Amino acid sequence: MGTFDLLLQGLAAALDPMLLLYALIGVTLGTAVGVLPGIGPALTVALLLPVTYGLDPAGSLIMFAGIYYGGMYGGSTTSILLNTPGESASVITALEGNRMARAGRGGPALATAAIGSFVAGLIATLGLAFLAPWVVKFALVFGPRDYFALMVLAFITVSSAFGDSTLRGLTSLFVGLALACVGIDQLTGQARLHFGVPQLLDGIEVTTLAVAMFAVGEALFVAGRGNGAPDEVIAVRGSVWMTRADWARSWRPWLRGSFIGFPIGALPAGGAEIGTFLSYAAEKRLARHPEEFGQGAIEGVAGPEAANNASAAGTLVPLLTLGLPSTATAAIMLAGFQQFGLQPGPLLFATNPQLVWSLIASLLVANAMLLVLNLPLVGLWVRLLTIPRPWLYAGILLFATLGTIGANPSPVELAMLLAFGVMGYGMRLYGYPIAPVVVGLILGPMAEQQLRRALSIAQGDVTTLVSSPVSAGLLAVAALALVVPMILRSRGRGRVLAQVASDAD
Amino acid sequence: MTRTVAHTRPQAGLDLARIGTALRDFFTVVAAAIDASRAIEDGKRPSDAALRQLGINPASFTAVR
Numbered sequence: 001m002g003t004f005d006l007l008l009q010g011l012a013a014a015l016d017p018m019l020l021l022y023a024l025i026g027v028t029l030g031t032a033v034g035v036l037p038g039i040g041p042a043l044t045v046a047l048l049l050p051v052t053y054g055l056d057p058a059g060s061l062i063m064f065a066g067i068y069y070g071g072m073y074g075g076s077t078t079s080i081l082l083n084t085p086g087e088s089a090s091v092i093t094a095l096e097g098n099r100m101a102r103a104g105r106g107g108p109a110l111a112t113a114a115i116g117s118f119v120a121g122l123i124a125t126l127g128l129a130f131l132a133p134w135v136v137k138f139a140l141v142f143g144p145r146d147y148f149a150l151m152v153l154a155f156i157t158v159s160s161a162f163g164d165s166t167l168r169g170l171t172s173l174f175v176g177l178a179l180a181c182v183g184i185d186q187l188t189g190q191a192r193l194h195f196g197v198p199q200l201l202d203g204i205e206v207t208t209l210a211v212a213m214f215a216v217g218e219a220l221f222v223a224g225r226g227n228g229a230p231d232e233v234i235a236v237r238g239s240v241w242m243t244r245a246d247w248a249r250s251w252r253p254w255l256r257g258s259f260i261g262f263p264i265g266a267l268p269a270g271g272a273e274i275g276t277f278l279s280y281a282a283e284k285r286l287a288r289h290p291e292e293f294g295q296g297a298i299e300g301v302a303g304p305e306a307a308n309n310a311s312a313a314g315t316l317v318p319l320l321t322l323g324l325p326s327t328a329t330a331a332i333m334l335a336g337f338q339q340f341g342l343q344p345g346p347l348l349f350a351t352n353p354q355l356v357w358s359l360i361a362s363l364l365v366a367n368a369m370l371l372v373l374n375l376p377l378v379g380l381w382v383r384l385l386t387i388p389r390p391w392l393y394a395g396i397l398l399f400a401t402l403g404t405i406g407a408n409p410s411p412v413e414l415a416m417l418l419a420f421g422v423m424g425y426g427m428r429l430y431g432y433p434i435a436p437v438v439v440g441l442i443l444g445p446m447a448e449q450q451l452r453r454a455l456s457i458a459q460g461d462v463t464t465l466v467s468s469p470v471s472a473g474l475l476a477v478a479a480l481a482l483v484v485p486m487i488l489r490s491r492g493r494g495r496v497l498a499q500v501a502s503d504a505d
Numbered sequence: 506m507t508r509t510v511a512h513t514r515p516q517a518g519l520d521l522a523r524i525g526t527a528l529r530d531f532f533t534v535v536a537a538a539i540d541a542s543r544a545i546e547d548g549k550r551p552s553d554a555a556l557r558q559l560g561i562n563p564a565s566f567t568a569v570r
Contacts, residue, residue, distance in 0.1 A: 088546055092561075273541070274539055293560065
C-alpha cells in the first residue's frame with residue numbers, strides 16, 4: 001500500500017468525532033500555552049501525562065501533537081502584540097511583528113503569521129508523511145547493536161544540542177541515566193539503587209520526573225525571578241486582513257521558511273529557533289527592501305513563522321521513525337508514547353500503522369483548525385494575557401500535584417515530585433538543560449537492554465558494536481554531532497569576534 | 506586573423522573562490538544561528554556579534570522581553 005493510500009486511510013480514521021475532539025482540545029490548549037509567555041508545549045504535555053494515563057492512546061497522542069503545533073501558532077500572538085515571545089521560537093517574530101503592530105499593522109502581522117504557519121504546517125506534515133516510510137524502511141534492518149548506536153546518537157545530540165555547553169548537557173544526561181538505573185535490572189531481576197524503599201523497585205516514573213522538572217521546576221524558577229514590568233498589549237487596529245501587496249511579499253517567505261525549517265527540525269540536533277534565525281537572515285538577504293528590516297518588514301514575520309511551524313513537523317520525523325527526540329517537547333511526547341506501552345520507531349509503523357497514520361493525518365486536520373482558531377479569535381487569546389502570573393503558576397503547581405497523586409497515590413511519589421522539582425529549579429538556575437535528564441531516563445533502560453543483547457550475541461566481544469556498517473555509521477555521526485557544534489561555535493565566535501574587531505578598527 | 510585564447514583556468518579559480526566564500530559565509534551564518542538559538546533556549550540574550558551576523562540590529566533585540 002502506497003504512502004498516499006496510508007495517509008488517506010489515516011485521514012478517514014482521524015475524522016472520527018472523538019479524535020477530532022481530542023485534536024480540537026489539543027490545538028486550543030496549545031494555542032493558549034503558546035500565547036502565555038513562560039509556559040510552553042513541553043510543560044503542558046508533561047502536566048497532561050498523568051491525566052491521560054487511562055485515556056485512549058491515539059486520542060491522547062493526537063492531543064499532544066495538537067498542543068505542540070498550537071504552541072508554535074500561539075507564540076506569534078504574544079510576540080506581535082506584546083513584544084514578548086510566547087515561545088522561544090517566536091523571538092524573531094517579535095522583532096518585526098511588534099514594529100508592524102506599533103505602526104498600526106498588527107492585523108496583517110497576525111494574518112501573515114497564521115497563514116504562514118498553516119502553509120508551513122501543511123507542507124511539512126506532507127513532508128513527514130512521505131519521508132517517514134523511507135526512514136522506516138532503512139531502520140527496519142536494525143539489530144541490537146544498531147539500536148544501541150541509535151540510542152548513543154540520541155544521547156549525544158540531545159546533550160550537545162540543548163544548552164550552550166556540551167559539558168552541562170552531558171552532565172544532565174548522566175543524571176538521567178543514573179536515575180534510569182533505579183529499580184529492577186531487566187535481565188537479571190536484581191534490585192538496584194532502591195535504598196530499601198519498596199516504591200523505588202518499579203523505578204522512577206517518567207511522568208513524575210517530567211512533571212517535576214518542567215512544571216514544578218519552572219514554577220519555582222518564575223517565582224524566583226520576581227515580578228517583571230507590567231505588559232503593554234498593543235491593540236489590533238484596523239483590518240486583520242492582508243493587502244494584495246502583503247500577500248505578494250509573504251508567499252515566497254512562507255515557502256522558503258517551510259523548506260528551511262523542515263529539514264532543520266528533522267535533524268536530531270535541530271531546533272525551531274535555528275530555523276527561524278536562518279529564515280530571517282535569508283529573507284533579509286533576498287528582500288527587495290532590506291532597509292525595512294528592523295522597522296516592520298512583513299517578510300521578517302512570514303518567513304520565520306513558517307520556519308518555526310515547519311520545524312515542529314520536522315521534529316516528528318526522527319521521533320516517530322527512529323524514536324529520537326530532538327526537542328524538549330518531543331522528549332515528553334516520547335514519554336507519552338511509552339506511557340501507553342508504545343515505542344516510537346520503525347516497529348511502530350509495522351505493528352501499529354493505523355495509530356501512526358491517523359496521528360500524521362490528524363496533524364493536517366489540526367493545522368486547519370489552528371488557522372480558524374488563531375485569526376478570528378485573536379481577541380480571546382489576548383485576554384489570556386490578563387491572567388495574573390501568580391494565579392497561573394499556582395494553578396500549574398496544583399494541577400501537577402493532583403495529577404501525580406492521581407496517577408500514583410503514594411507519599412514517596414509526592415516527595416519525589418517535590419525533590420525533582422527543586423532539582424529542576426537548581427538546574428534552570430545554573431544553566432543545566434532539563435530535557436537530557438528526561439531523555440536519559442526514558443532511553444537509558446532501552447539502550448542498556450540493546451547493549452547487553454548485542455554483547456551476549458557476540459559473546460562479550462565489544463568490537464561487535466562497530467562491526468556493522470549501520471552501527472559504525474551511527475556512532476560516527478554521534479561523534480560528529482558531539483564535535484561539530486563545538487567547532488562551529490568556536491569558529492563562529494572566532495570569525496564573529498574577528499569581524500567585530502575589524503569593525504572597531 | 507586573431508585568435509582568442511580562452512582563459513579557463515583563472516575563470517575556474519574565480520568560481521572556486523566564490524564557492525569557497527559562499528560556503529564560509531553560509532557556515533558563519535549557521536554558526537551564528539546555532540549560537541543565538543542556544544542562548545535563547547538558556548533564557549539568555551544572544552551575543553551582539555551573532556545577531557549582526559544574522560542581520561539583526563542588537564539594539565532592537567534588546568527591546569524584546
